Amino acid sequence: MQKSVVIDHLCRIEGNGGINVAIEDGRVVKVEIDIFEGARFLEALVVGRLYYEVPPILSRICAICSAVHTVTSLMAVEDAFETEPSAQTQLLRELLVQGGNIESHALHLFCLALPDFLGYSSPFALAEDYPQEVKIGLGLKKLGNTIQETVGGRAVHPVNAVLGGFGTVPTKKRLLELKQELTKGLEEALAAVESVARLRIPDFSQSPTLYAALASSSEEYSLFGDKVIFSSGESRKVSSYREICNETVVPHSHAKHSHFKGLPFMVGALARVMLNGHKLDSETKKAREKLGLGSFTENILLNNSAQAIEIIYSIKRCIQIIDQLLKRGIKNEKPVEIRPKAGQGTAALEAPRGILYHSYSFDNAGRITKADVITPTAQNLANMEKDFRALAHNFAGESKDGLRVKIEMVARAYDPCISCSVH
Amino acid sequence: MSKPKIGIFGMTGCAGEQIVILNCEDELMDILKVLDIRSFHTAMSKNDEKCNLDIAFVEGALVQPEEEISLKEIRKRSRLLIALGTCAVWGGVAAMKNEVSRQRLKDIVYGSPGRIFKSIPAQPLHSFVKVDFSISGCPIEKEQFLQAVASLVHGDIPVLPKYAVCTECKINENTCLLLEKSELCLGPITVAGCNARCANCGIPCSGCRGPVEEANIASEVEILKEKGFTLGDINNQLRTFAGPAEAIQTHLAKR
Amino acid sequence: MYNGNCASHTDNIYQPHLARIVRRLPQIKDHRLFQLRFEDSEIRQNFSYRPGQFVELSIIGTGEAPISISSSPTRPGVIELCVRRIGRMTEALFRLPLNSLVGVRGPYGNGFPLEQMRGNNLLIVAGGLGMAPLRSLLWYALDNRSLFKEVILMFGAKVAEEMLFKYELLTLLDRTDMRCLLTVDKDEEGTWPAQVGVVTKLFDLFEVDPKITYAAVCGPPIMYKFVSKKLLEKKFSKDRILMSLERKMKCGVGKCGHCMIGYKYTCIDGPIFTYWDAINLPEMI
Amino acid sequence: MQIVKLPKQNLDKFIKSLSKFGQIYAPIKKDANTSLFSKIEDSSQIDLGYNRTLLPPKKYFLPPIDTMFKFSAEAGYEEMEHDLNEKSILLGVHSCDIHGLRILDLVFSGRYVDNYYFTGRKNTSIIGVSCIPDDMCFCRSMGTDFVENGFDLFLSDIDQSYLVRIATSLGDDMVRASQSLFKEVGKEEIEEHKKKSNEMQKHFKIDLELYNLPEILDLEYESKTWEEIGEKCLSCGSCSMVCPTCYCYDVFDELSLDGKTGERKRRWDSCLFKDYALVAGGTNFRSERSARVKNRYFHKHRGFVAQYGKPSCVGCGRCIQSCPAKINIVEVITKIRSDAYV
Ligand SMILES: Cc1cc2nc3c(=O)[nH]c(=O)nc-3n(C[C@H](O)[C@H](O)[C@H](O)COP(=O)(O)OP(=O)(O)OC[C@H]3O[C@@H](n4cnc5c(N)ncnc54)[C@H](O)[C@@H]3O)c2cc1C
Numbered sequence A: 001m002q003k004s005v006v007i008d009h010l011c012r013i014e015g016n017g018g019i020n021v022a023i024e025d026g027r028v029v030k031v032e033i034d035i036f037e038g039a040r041f042l043e044a045l046v047v048g049r050l051y052y053e054v055p056p057i058l059s060r061i062c063a064i065c066s067a068v069h070t071v072t073s074l075m076a077v078e079d080a081f082e083t084e085p086s087a088q089t090q091l092l093r094e095l096l097v098q099g100g101n102i103e104s105h106a107l108h109l110f111c112l113a114l115p116d117f118l119g120y121s122s123p124f125a126l127a128e129d130y131p132q133e134v135k136i137g138l139g140l141k142k143l144g145n146t147i148q149e150t151v152g153g154r155a156v157h158p159v160n161a162v163l164g165g166f167g168t169v170p171t172k173k174r175l176l177e178l179k180q181e182l183t184k185g186l187e188e189a190l191a192a193v194e195s196v197a198r199l200r201i202p203d204f205s206q207s208p209t210l211y212a213a214l215a216s217s218s219e220e221y222s223l224f225g226d227k228v229i230f231s232s233g234e235s236r237k238v239s240s241y242r243e244i245c246n247e248t249v250v251p252h253s254h255a256k257h258s259h260f261k262g263l264p265f266m267v268g269a270l271a272r273v274m275l276n277g278h279k280l281d282s283e284t285k286k287a288r289e290k291l292g293l294g295s296f297t298e299n300i301l302l303n304n305s306a307q308a309i310e311i312i313y314s315i316k317r318c319i320q321i322i323d324q325l326l327k328r329g330i331k332n333e334k335p336v337e338i339r340p341k342a343g344q345g346t347a348a349l350e351a352p353r354g355i356l357y358h359s360y361s362f363d364n365a366g367r368i369t370k371a372d373v374i375t376p377t378a379q380n381l382a383n384m385e386k387d388f389r390a391l392a393h394n395f396a397g398e399s400k401d402g403l404r405v406k407i408e409m410v411a412r413a414y415d416p417c418i419s420c421s422v423h
Numbered sequence B: 001m002s003k004p005k006i007g008i009f010g011m012t013g014c015a016g017e018q019i020v021i022l023n024c025e026d027e028l029m030d031i032l033k034v035l036d037i038r039s040f041h042t043a044m045s046k047n048d049e050k051c052n053l054d055i056a057f058v059e060g061a062l063v064q065p066e067e068e069i070s071l072k073e074i075r076k077r078s079r080l081l082i083a084l085g086t087c088a089v090w091g092g093v094a095a096m097k098n099e100v101s102r103q104r105l106k107d108i109v110y111g112s113p114g115r116i117f118k119s120i121p122a123q124p125l126h127s128f129v130k131v132d133f134s135i136s137g138c139p140i141e142k143e144q145f146l147q148a149v150a151s152l153v154h155g156d157i158p159v160l161p162k163y164a165v166c167t168e169c170k171i172n173e174n175t176c177l178l179l180e181k182s183e184l185c186l187g188p189i190t191v192a193g194c195n196a197r198c199a200n201c202g203i204p205c206s207g208c209r210g211p212v213e214e215a216n217i218a219s220e221v222e223i224l225k226e227k228g229f230t231l232g233d234i235n236n237q238l239r240t241f242a243g244p245a246e247a248i249q250t251h252l253a254k255r
Numbered sequence C: 001m002y003n004g005n006c007a008s009h010t011d012n013i014y015q016p017h018l019a020r021i022v023r024r025l026p027q028i029k030d031h032r033l034f035q036l037r038f039e040d041s042e043i044r045q046n047f048s049y050r051p052g053q054f055v056e057l058s059i060i061g062t063g064e065a066p067i068s069i070s071s072s073p074t075r076p077g078v079i080e081l082c083v084r085r086i087g088r089m090t091e092a093l094f095r096l097p098l099n100s101l102v103g104v105r106g107p108y109g110n111g112f113p114l115e116q117m118r119g120n121n122l123l124i125v126a127g128g129l130g131m132a133p134l135r136s137l138l139w140y141a142l143d144n145r146s147l148f149k150e151v152i153l154m155f156g157a158k159v160a161e162e163m164l165f166k167y168e169l170l171t172l173l174d175r176t177d178m179r180c181l182l183t184v185d186k187d188e189e190g191t192w193p194a195q196v197g198v199v200t201k202l203f204d205l206f207e208v209d210p211k212i213t214y215a216a217v218c219g220p221p222i223m224y225k226f227v228s229k230k231l232l233e234k235k236f237s238k239d240r241i242l243m244s245l246e247r248k249m250k251c252g253v254g255k256c257g258h259c260m261i262g263y264k265y266t267c268i269d270g271p272i273f274t275y276w277d278a279i280n281l282p283e284m285i
Numbered sequence D: 001m002q003i004v005k006l007p008k009q010n011l012d013k014f015i016k017s018l019s020k021f022g023q024i025y026a027p028i029k030k031d032a033n034t035s036l037f038s039k040i041e042d043s044s045q046i047d048l049g050y051n052r053t054l055l056p057p058k059k060y061f062l063p064p065i066d067t068m069f070k071f072s073a074e075a076g077y078e079e080m081e082h083d084l085n086e087k088s089i090l091l092g093v094h095s096c097d098i099h100g101l102r103i104l105d106l107v108f109s110g111r112y113v114d115n116y117y118f119t120g121r122k123n124t125s126i127i128g129v130s131c132i133p134d135d136m137c138f139c140r141s142m143g144t145d146f147v148e149n150g151f152d153l154f155l156s157d158i159d160q161s162y163l164v165r166i167a168t169s170l171g172d173d174m175v176r177a178s179q180s181l182f183k184e185v186g187k188e189e190i191e192e193h194k195k196k197s198n199e200m201q202k203h204f205k206i207d208l209e210l211y212n213l214p215e216i217l218d219l220e221y222e223s224k225t226w227e228e229i230g231e232k233c234l235s236c237g238s239c240s241m242v243c244p245t246c247y248c249y250d251v252f253d254e255l256s257l258d259g260k261t262g263e264r265k266r267r268w269d270s271c272l273f274k275d276y277a278l279v280a281g282g283t284n285f286r287s288e289r290s291a292r293v294k295n296r297y298f299h300k301h302r303g304f305v306a307q308y309g310k311p312s313c314v315g316c317g318r319c320i321q322s323c324p325a326k327i328n329i330v331e332v333i334t335k336i337r338s339d340a341y342v
């Protein structure tokens, strides 16, 4: 008997893609994530452009994580030209990235995933019965956007973050206001953890998973890092990102797939909490226990819980950054000068959905000759297919509709961003 | 008056416009009070794919033939079709090298042939269907979107300023980056509405909102050449966001 | 500190007053006559105007635009505006149900120089919506018939269905105290009770002494050219040809700049200009 | 007119004492290239030696965007509350800008008085300051390099002190309130002032010949020069925004999301904009850019003269400084003049 589940258009995720699963006599014969999002060939479009034109163009890969795309891109260019921005710039950039993390996680958790767990089809429908939850979610989302606006000059596609620094640095007054908002937001986030903890998160997608995340040398949990560590215990330098991802073109999708040593792997909030969770501060660790992430898990649906943990982490980290900036005394510095030269530069950052790599080569005049961007969703696709396969196998007997709901939930748990994966 | 039935659709782009709509955190509940959202894939799983709509908001450019079909379907079922964002209005970043063959671009990005997919040079919506109103911006400005929704709910076609970014920049009393700092600023030919965001930060306008009506590209190019920019770099900047725009095409076609 | 002598705090010149749409009379396609009644009785009683003046009409939430008063001051209580649906504000006006509230301020503009015109013949030449302001003058003259010598109306439309105020004007055909010349370019059914042919032909149908006649002209821009030519041929002096002109307006009171022609504001120096003004100012016609 | 002397070391004390008379607005330096009028919280920010501010003082009386009414479907249009007693002091206004305000006064008074403009105008005292022209100033040509009224106090720099002309009783109150800071004026100071005024003349680099100008503009209405300028102009509107005498505005209703309530606002407009003279149905009375550029000059130097007896340009040089296309009013008029006399 043949059964096939076709999801034409996956909803409540960003971008255009579908899923095809076919089961024949209880055997899973096909699992394909069909990414039909249009390809813009952005990596090819930037070829020939001047180095400073690249970050704003590649920021357009994705709106939700435009801040982290921008910062990673800036870092990759600076890496190629061996330019080190000031400590203040680095702090402000991190603030921007953390703001993006808060916004993206709040959007996904409260608006896109929460409806699943509570049985609604949209945040709008959810808001009718759970106005408080949605309000808190929107509040946190707004907080993330306020940070991005303040530092980046715009919530989507920041304009103020440029090579070597910032066009304008936020004033002390503005940072103090921001800190106040963050402090308020922290309370709400901690309260929200309680409601997330009350959710009954099912567990139907267990399958052996290899996690990967950036690791920094610091003792603290971070979205920055110069090497990639795996749950297998292995690690690689960021500069060997090609070996880590081993991108291949697959016939059924506009997005490429990644495998490390032949195995799919997962990046994102859950991977980070699994691999770096021990570095979280004690308050955030408590939240981690509450949400059942204190020990190793391969239940991908818990990625949403990991996002809740990271919202708390990011807010606390933002407050820390602001304190540091204020302690140092915020200086009205101009961006450091960039001297272009031929060479190659690579940078990686933890985007909300996992590790993001930007790698460029330049000629003498600072014109880009090659650009390579690997996004987290692209890295996750192979792992998602692996999870769907396990799911379909375990629930081969279930009705089509039942299967469909489960598949969609798993897909959404990854918080996939399809624009990113194709670009 | 019953709530207008609307749909929010995405062609190819970064989803910036949909994100800006979701970024209306404080207004979202009020929007729901006045609009009946029937289709919004990014936020809802139960979408009505058939019903007639009063307004379709469409973001993104068209880069593959399938999109033309779905856009025409949307047009057919909608009373008003509103283009949201620079991609939908002008083609956006995807259209910056429309003169290069798609196969070449595909080769650069995908190398060995992957899925055989068709790709067309990126085009704005109006190349395929009638567009009733456009809100440009990469991404659109929240305030303009909300203003437009308010007007539409009232039954009016919205009005947005048609003048150039310089006007807003002057009102904000920014030091002129073009004149005083000799930077490549497209403010004089870019349509306002962003409140001169970039120039407010001391960053030259990159033209992300697309050209003003009757943009005097020739004069702008002359000014920039005098400042020492090469025609090639000026042209690159001009085509970054709004390559397909007629004014820019006309300029590029010269010689 | 400002120490000029401009009057201190008079009323807000931009304040629209609420008026209710008490009747909506369909005219030809996309044209309607709206009867408005001010809500405030004091304003209603004190609102006086002269033919040729206009008001600024606000549709609450949409915007404001200038519209000529189409009724005659001899018939107070309500004002009538004849509006063509052509843009945002006018669309919104057509959508409004009966009894809706709108905002009205005015009257503005110079209006026709009635004091000068008194005792003279009156030749009214209208084209299309140009009849709107001239209807006010027409009824003013007919209601004060003794103030004028001869009264002649010339009005043309392509076909009968496109003639504004058709029924009202047809009743004038029988009047003996005026000449009503209504022409249609085409009359295929042969049912049109008045003239057939282009408007210019109407000039051959009567003789007036240009020295004691004022011509009031209003219509689409191209009409001014040929009508003034005809009138000059008939030896009208340039300051006896009065024309109502149209420019973009935002304030109606000579501040916003939009209606400036050369050095005249259409809103306060006009909208009624003499032909002499018109040829003397660049851009005017 | 009464004249007293304010030694420069007393200036700061005097400014501080002024806060009793209202909130102070004065020029500050935004960066090396830009000065602006700004609300003053700390008198040390004030820079009286500034060249020209980016926007003229009109921004306080005719704000770039101003709310006129609140509206609702039921109540109609309700005027915004204005604090009629809020007093301000605009300190450090150059002579040309005082003339600019007086030109706006003409426009906003007359048969119809614009209260939005005059409320602020009547509650703001003006303290002028002398200046040194740069290579874009041509106020001398426009007769606006000196000002005889339109201010409460006027400070003329004579090196160690300011010569203070007191023009109004309010100005007198201000001086009296800190009498001890002021000194009597002696003969030398008067001499010094005359000397300075004469020296100022040497700084002018450009002149705009006014003689016969309205007539020349009429004669050269069809001049090819307008088309040449039209080719260069970007319709960016910068010139109108920065001009102390450009007053055109647009009016629009801004709705709230409920579609029922909102605000009627006005915002600066410019006759250089394509849609400035565009009417419903698509007729545009100035669709050509050259016609729009011409209109700006024609209105300032021909139309306004016919209407009010003087041109509406005060020679501040702002439009010269801020035009990206380097369209220069003095050069344009000079060119037109030469077109007339070839
Ligand atoms: C003195 C005068 C008398 C008029 N009398 C009548 C009349 O009796 N009946 C009638 O139907 N129309 C009349 N008009 C024309 C009428 O003003 C326009 O049709 C109307 O402004 C269109 O507004 P809208 O919002 O529908 O169009 P849009 O194109 O959306 O116009 C937007 C705004 O631009 C301005 N505007 C646009 N067109 C004109 C115009 N032609 N004249 C002045 N301002 C304009 C208005 O402020 C208007 O609100 C008159 C115009 C003037 C100047």
Ligand code: SF4
Pocket (backbone or CB within 6 Å): B165, B166, B167, B169, B170, B174, B175, B176, B177, B178, B179, B185, B186, B187, B188, B196, B199, B204, B205, D238, D324
């Ligand atoms: S900085 Fe750019 S936008 Fe601003 S005025 Fe100058 S040219 Fe125009």
Ligand code: SF4
Pocket (backbone or CB within 6 Å): D239, D242, D243, D244, D245, D246, D300, D312, D313, D314, D315, D316, D317, D318, D319, D320, D329
């Ligand atoms: S036209 Fe130019 S110089 Fe004259 S007042 Fe205006 S901005 Fe100043």
Ligand code: SF4
Pocket (backbone or CB within 6 Å): D232, D233, D234, D235, D236, D237, D238, D239, D240, D272, D322, D323, D324, D325, D326, D327
């Ligand atoms: S500033 Fe120059 S380019 Fe801009 S509108 Fe004025 S004249 Fe034209």
